Each structure stands twice: as structure tokens, then as C-alpha cells.
Amino acid sequence: MPPVIDRALAQRIRLVGLDVDGVLTDGGIYLGDVGGTPMEFKRFEIQDGLGVYLLRKAGIKVVIVTGRVSESVRLRAAELEVDDVAQDPHARKLPPFRRMLERHGIAPEDAAFVGDDIPDLPIMRLVGLPVAVGNAVPEIRAISRVQLERTGGRGAVRELTELLLKARGDWDRVIDDYVAARTGASLEVLR
Numbered sequence: 001m002p003p004v005i006d007r008a009l010a011q012r013i014r015l016v017g018l019d020v021d022g023v024l025t026d027g028g029i030y031l032g033d034v035g036g037t038p039m040e041f042k043r044f045e046i047q048d049g050l051g052v053y054l055l056r057k058a059g060i061k062v063v064i065v066t067g068r069v070s071e072s073v074r075l076r077a078a079e080l081e082v083d084d085v086a087q088d089p090h091a092r093k094l095p096p097f098r099r100m101l102e103r104h105g106i107a108p109e110d111a112a113f114v115g116d117d118i119p120d121l122p123i124m125r126l127v128g129l130p131v132a133v134g135n136a137v138p139e140i141r142a143i144s145r146v147q148l149e150r151t152g153g154r155g156a157v158r159e160l161t162e163l164l165l166k167a168r169g170d171w172d173r174v175i176d177d178y179v180a181a182r183t184g185a186s187l188e189v190l191r
Helices: 007-012 020-024 046-057 071-080 094-104 118-126 138-143 156-168 171-183
Strands: 015-018 030-034 037-041 061-066 084-087 111-115 129-132
Touching: 007 156, 015 020, 015 094, 015 156, 020 061, 020 111, 020 156, 037 071, 046 061, 046 071, 046 156, 046 171, 061 071, 061 094, 071 084, 084 094, 094 118, 111 118, 111 156, 118 138, 129 138, 156 171
Parallel strands: 015 061, 015 111, 061 084, 111 129
Antiparallel strands: 030 037
């Protein structure tokens, strides 16, 4: 049975927090060396990027909290124009997430967080809408109110975007605005 989000809960969500490895990516890290300079690469799903854009267009803040420091994450966060980013090399995610909530004036119960592994547990226990990607470990699935079908790096964030915005009643408006901005016509005209 596909996951659903209760309408009342969906309408309360003002911020969505995202882990990186295993959520925005498939968890793989590509390491290499170019001319003596160590390089790290991550693969991000393009549909998840559009999902982040649509969440922001619906008035929902999007933040990234990761337990690694990576130039790839900084670049992707800048490209997506997320509202806040925290990269902690010791995977201490809860303190920066709490600071983000405070900075943006959002109560924990009005936030969602998408996670996949043990370092995400503290945040997921705090928020009103803990969400597990399809490849999440059992401990994350056990505390999640929503368990996505798609896996990290393979459209999980986009799946959540659709569930959340449809439950809020924002999906059609946001999609129509997106299409209109790119074509100069509404979906009605294009049908």
C-alpha cells in the first residue's frame, strides 16, 4: 500500500530536513585523485532536485543536515538554493538542526526529516513528521510516520514532495505555476 500523509499533519509542516548520504544520494561515495588532489563525488537524483524546488515554491523551507563534510554537498545545496546547510564531520546532527529550527522560527513538531540510518535517529525522534526512505535501516523505519517506497538517491525526496504537497492541497497549484513559468501558459491551456 502506497504511503500517505494525514492532511492536518501535512498542513502543519513548515520545514523539511534532508540527510545526504542514503537520502539525497544512493549512499555511494566516489573517491579519487586528480593530479595529486583528492576528489570526492556523489550522485544526486535530478527528480529530487525538482522536488526540493517545488517544496520551496509551496512555502516550505528545505534544509540539509549531513554527518560528513563534502564540497559536493555545498555545491548541490547552493544549486538547489536550500534554506540552510549543516555539515558535521562527527555526525552530530541534532545540535545544528535545532539551531536551524530556531533561526527559522519553526517548532520541531512543524518539521519533517527524511533519514535512512542511525545518525538520523535523534532528529527523527524530535520532528513531527519523521520519514524513512525505502532503503532505511530497521531502527529508522520503526520510528517513521511515513515509509517511502523509493530509495535514497532514486527519487525518495521527490516521492515525499508529491505526498506532502498533495496532502496539503498545494500540488496542482505548484505544478501549474512551474509549467506557466517555463512555457508562458497554464496547464489548462496546454491540455
